Amino acid sequence: MSPPIPDPISVRRRLLQWYDRHGRELPWRYKKGETPDPYRVWLSEIMLHQTTVTAVKGYFDDFTTRWPTLNDLAAADLDAVLHAWQGLGYYARARNLHKCARIVAGDLGGQFPGTAPGLKALPGIGDYTAAAIAAIAFQKKATPVDVNIERVTARLFALSDALPKGRPRIFERASTLTPQSRPGDFAQAMMDLGAGVCTPKSPDCGVCPLKVDCLSAHQGNPERYPVKAAKAPRPVRYGVVFWAVREDGRVMLRKRPEQGLLGGMIEIPSTDWRDQSWAQVEASRQAPVKGRWRRLDGVVRHTFTHFHLELMILIADVDKKAGNPKGALWSTPHKFSEHALPTLMKKVARHVSR
């Protein structure tokens, strides 16, 4: 007998029934009968981009306690937002979040656009996020495809085109499933199914509401999907951090340029991050203040999406006569938490303190 082709009507009915009983309770989710708050939906979707639900929960609670409404967030200082964002990574998202809040609160009279194209015109909102907000907050027939929905769809239809090239086909198939009614619940149900049942390594087809419709389950090889093209190895970049410490124990910090990686965050001064490693003498010429720079044992390693970074640390005791470069901030390490230091720089501070 040939396997069935997933029937959208059957998939919608079974999945929504399952969601009504087994959907996750999350801080940003509305309950049945409640009207979704676009601010909370938008905030959660921006936070969830490239981050796990577990990691986001605490940040979401913190943000909505500090800034319960869109207007509150729009009125906040960017530095306060960046500071609260610390640890979530991808700081450009926090800057765009703040920019977007100001545009919606100001130019748009406090109302988010209710359609995916309108949402996509705002800073920090791409195809996926626009579709997710349109579906979840405004009940528009839009199809967000995150990593969970991608996996469930690829398995349902046994789509064997390797990612990333296979994404348009997955999107096209996922779109055929999106219902006119309850599109937001359907999207969240797909996400929940992917997170809890149709997991990457061990899909639990025995308890899955879609097993009768699922081609890969019928074939007996769901783990094969989605097929992924071999990844190019991440390159390694190298940089040098200057730990300049004054007699009063304060260490030099400064703000990174607004544009680029970790833009607008506070850093312990560093060189460019480049493809070749640095010789100590060469790096010392780029130190922000004069001093007898010596190398600390070991290096600090950190991985960004597109590259690994290896930081050498040079340390020097400096006195006030050595100068105070423009933009320098001086802080004792136990007060670093008062600044918007990214995880990478916290690693550096921990390494030095050890």
Ligand code: SF4
């Ligand atoms: S039947 Fe199995 S492979 Fe298919 S959607 Fe459900 S858990 Fe995933």
